[in-house]
Structures are given as C-alpha cells and as structure tokens.
Amino acid sequence: PDSQWVMIRTTRESIEGNMYYLARPDASAVLQLAQNIESTPVWSNDGAQISYSIYREMGNTYYAELLVWDLTSFLPAQVVMEYAQSPVWSPDGEGIAFIHYPQPQQLGYLQKNGQTRFLTDDTESVVGFAFVK
Secondary structure (H helix, E strand, O other): OOOOOEEEEEEEOOEEEEEEEEEOOOOOOEEEEEEOEOOOOEEOOOOOEEEEEEEEEEOOEEEEEEEEEEOOOOOOOEEEEEOEEEEEEOOOOOEEEEEEOOOOOEEEEEEOOOOEEEOOOOOOOOOOOOOOO
8 A cells, every 4th residue: 555565466377366465565474375266355444454356266156255354463364254255345444345145235334443343234236335535
C-alpha cells in the first residue's frame, strides 16, 4: 500500500496453480504468500494485513478458503472461513466482508476482534456487495 512490498504472481511447471510472493523493493525479503490464490490479494487500509481466497481440492471438486495474514506477527495466515470468497476490507478498517457459499450465498463480516457474523440469512443469495456511506 505504501510501496513497502511488491506482489509477485508466478507459475511453475512442477507445481499446479499459481504462487504469490511478497518482496521488498530493496530485495531485503521475499516471502511466499500462498499457492492457488483465486484473485489478487487485498491489503487492509493500514497495510498491516492482507486477505485472499485460495482454492483447495476435495475429490473432483474444489472449494475456497478465506485467509487473513497479519504481517505484524510471525504467525502464518489464519483461515477465516471455508467456502468463502471475494474479501473486501471495510473503509474504517474495522473488519472484512466476504461471500460465504454454497447456496444460498450469504454476506459474512469478520470483525477486528475475530468474531464473524452474517448480515444476510438463508432466504436470499448474495451475488455482490459494496461499502457505501
């Protein structure tokens, strides 16, 4: 967010899927973010966290897991929820919204304190969302 990191997406012949790395522009650090990320990772407003969805295979099907990695800690990325995608950080930096599936798709919200709540019920299926004032 403030040019502290460069995000790199690569592929390798020996590994299926894609790999994402974070590198410092001065080459002082290169970190493997994850393999099989579904879309470009999203930085939190303060640049301390990054969220992304990865896909996992289960037999002949696959599902997505939503992860959040706090770059200020030495812990690995934490799984927020399975069957979740499309993370968007709230403008105030207090949480992250995402779509939880399978049908009906619900809008989930992970609060800064780690609690998850759903903003829709199972009578509607969320296909998109946006934060507005």
